[in-house]
Amino acid sequence: MAACFNGDVSLPPSPAPRRFSKHIRDNVHGDIYLDSLSLKFIDTEQFQRLRDLKQLGVTNLVYPGAVHSRFEHSLGVHWLAGVSIEKLKNYQGMELGIDNFDIQTVKLAGLLHDIGHGPFSHLFERQVIPRVASSSHWSHEQMSADMVEYMVDEHHIDIDPEKIKRVKGMILASSEIRLPRSSSEKSFLYDIVANGRNGVDVDKFDYIVRDSRACGLGCNFEFQRLLDTMQVLDDEICYRAKEYLTIHKLFVTRADLHRTVYTHPKVQAIELMVADALIEANNYLEISSHILNPSEYWKLDDTILKTIETSSSKELKEARELIMRLRRRNLYQFCNEYAVPKDELENFKKVTAQDIVCSQNNGGVTLKEEDVAVCNVKIDLTRGKHNPLESINFFKDYESKEKFKIPDGRISHLLPACYQDMIVRVYSKRPELVEVVSDAFENFQLKTYGIKAQVHSTPDKKKRRYNSCI
Template structure:
């Protein structure tokens, strides 16, 4: 297992080169070859453009005081690294359809657990390593009546009959055309649950149950939560200088985003006929909790 380095971790010895631990999993500022690899690979695989040039950073970085530092003129290149990663999370890794399938797979595994005893493997490494995607095929092809509900969920995924997103709610520290929440509310945000939605429905008509609702709370940031990762990166002016320093955003551009984190709440209906009812309940929840609803 590769453990991330950290600026708070003590070196194992006074002579150890700590910067070596930053190469693969950088806990100091998040710049590492792991991100270089999956960002370039996933952008290519998904047909997305990638403006980030990791080769430029690798050719110009240098070590100062046991820390990997970067040229000051590469500030925007590094910003593109984090922005591209955040864009991948928004448009690929946490895409509404991707999260819908994820929720359905989880539900199928939970339904199949009593019969297949999936959770019993968690504490046994010799069995746990055997859990892979083949378990989906096992559920899908099994004739056992105990797996009927799980099998039907997998079949729905195959037929693209997915859980339907009722409404999107974007929590931002700044203005967003979907929903804007003040920073103090963002700081104290409590994850939305199916129970919250069901308790916010109006009386009359079909009564919702928690098992009718699925909720996905997605956080997207630049690797350091609300903090700007570029504030923890050290730069140097040129190769003749051994001085390292940080660069505030405002010294580069006033067009850079002031917020470094989004929280997206998506509410899904497991049954197509309940989409409108669940959407109404989610709007009621927003009005009751924050006094405003998404537009």
Template sequence: MVYPGAVHSRFEHSLGVYWLAAQAVYILHNRHRMELDIDNFDMTTVKLAGLLHDVGHGPFSHLFENEFLPRVLDGSKWCHEQMSVRLIDHMVDEHNIDMDSGIIKRVKEMILASSSYALPKSASEKLFLYDIVANGRNGVDVDKFDYIVRDSRACGLGCNFEPNRLMEQMRVLDDEICYPAKDYLTVYKLFSARADLYRTAYTHRKVKAVELMIADALILANSYLEISSCVHEPSEYWKLDDSIIKTIEIAPDQELKEAKNLIQRIRRRDLYQFCNEYAVPRDKLEHFKNVTSKDIICSQNSSGVTLKEDDVVVSNVKIDLTRGRLNPLENIKFFQDHRSSNKFPIPDERISHLLPACYQDMIVRIYSKKPDLVPAVSDAFENFQLKTYGIKAQVHGTPEKKRPRF
């Protein structure tokens, strides 16, 4: 399974973020010893936030949160950051951990800092510490530093982003972490490397096919195993991990037969068949609505094959630089040199005309659950594009090898 920060394991990623968070806070402490007054309390909270920031992830991490839960929670909002802070409280209470309540409070604030559930910060100073692990201000944080380098290496991809260079050069100005103006393109490489990973690894079409099948298997097993009922109670939630797939696969229960068949198809590499994809035209991005299976089957022609919604899977894949259609570098502050005490933003047109004018791709990808339906699904997909845009937005037809031979 491939997902951000976990081409290896969640434990390795969390440990990597812990060490990078410790390195970052020590660098700032040594560089601004008197000015910032970073103490042991600050160092402890930043390191613990790095170690525990992802403890709330469920089985298969983002797949569980983005593909499974929205289909079983009936509109209820849920995020792994919130579960992380609830699990921290559970662990402290369950194991009678003797820890300063102020440390626990600050750690939870730091974990939620970049989410939509961010808490009011208890500190009125040293706010830059909240940007080290989960940066809600501009997205430059050690969480990305770790998984971008780690996953690029694990996938055999090149990575020209250098996190150590950024950390060694960063400064705090007016309670905000800033970077040398000469490193503007180094900061940009952080976001472009992340986008490359999403395109080539995390949302690779075969990866998404497996993810969609696992999500379907979990949904088929949900009523019997009551998987979704665990997500509201930390005392039950911590028991969920990737082994849920093995539980389904070896269970003798007839109620799990359909889910088990899907897992066995994955083992045999009998995956949902990729039919085609297209990139949403740039001028349509602002008002784009996710394409559904119903949209596709409503576009089928009278070819003799009647498609049902359950025959088609649509994956709407968004790849951006962390801020949707906006440039994330607009929120980052820079300084001229280490003698300067002024911070300022840098418009990208002042740096290079080779940087993108658009910061988001939306890719609509279609799969057929049955190999023999690939031609019909592909034709319906083409009809949908003609009906929606007046043109076929995809750049190539369905490969002939995907079409069955009779």
């Protein structure tokens, strides 16, 4: 099997007594070391809970090997964050003033950046929270920051308050709720774990390798080259100009994983069913109140479906039926999809179940909104419709102290002219309505664009499969 990683990324552990640290073997990065401060957080029930959160949610029901957890990913990001800051210290330590405070802060941010994820990871945040929470501003990054404070207080972890403040700032660096920084802070440190400037960070380095390997997919992106060639100029991490294609591969590989794994049509069918089950069970599970309180939130994990399945509560009947359908692989049926035409992307408005129902021709079975599910899938190279290389600064060689951007025309004429896809997918929640929903979806495309934008029509065999059930 091809894999993204071809060798260990290793540096000697930070200078601390070995009796206070642990040495473990990771299946991606090889030998990694955990220092005593990190172990204080790892040895809490809040962090150990990450063992019960699958990194890719329900993807393992389509890619059977994708059963790795947020726990191992967090250890991997912790290690790569440490490798990154140690390399910068070795290369430019005197110039940048990197000290042990900086090293520990960056490593802790890598370790704890995902502590705020909920059951089934992104599924919970994107499809459940918006339907149960009165506020739309909830994010796993903010919950991670809140959880860090809770863990310190709950377990009386002896740590400098300023260090915790900076850890939180690094976790939130790529989110919409960045914390204010003083002018004296080393801004380049915030580029390592969650890079809000351009998206090149060790979080992606780890999950791209780890997810590709777990799903049995190969990729040719090698993050080691970026770790070895990065340099800080004007308080920003920059990369050697000759590595521009390596960075482009990072974003292309990520987009490919989104298309073929993270938003696989059947993965999304399962996600829709799990989300519907959790919404049906919300009054019983009190999800909407748990998400506001770190002391309760950390108790939610992927075993939540077992709680629903084994409960004797009558109010969970609908949720249990959905879970039983999942067990029998009687999924919401994927009808079809189309990519929004490039010239329509600018004015695209999300398609809803109501749009599909209103496009049904008269006669036959009458569709209801609850019979249809729609997914609007945006896939880009992290910068929306823009070329991600536009936001990255490069340098010519290690003697150079000048940074610059590389214009599109000087990179390659083979690179894409458009950097974003918007895909509309439609599902029938009732198997016997596949043909009706498919026809309504095609009518919607004709009404909206004047053409059927899908690559091919829904196979007649799939439409006929459930006709006898009507």
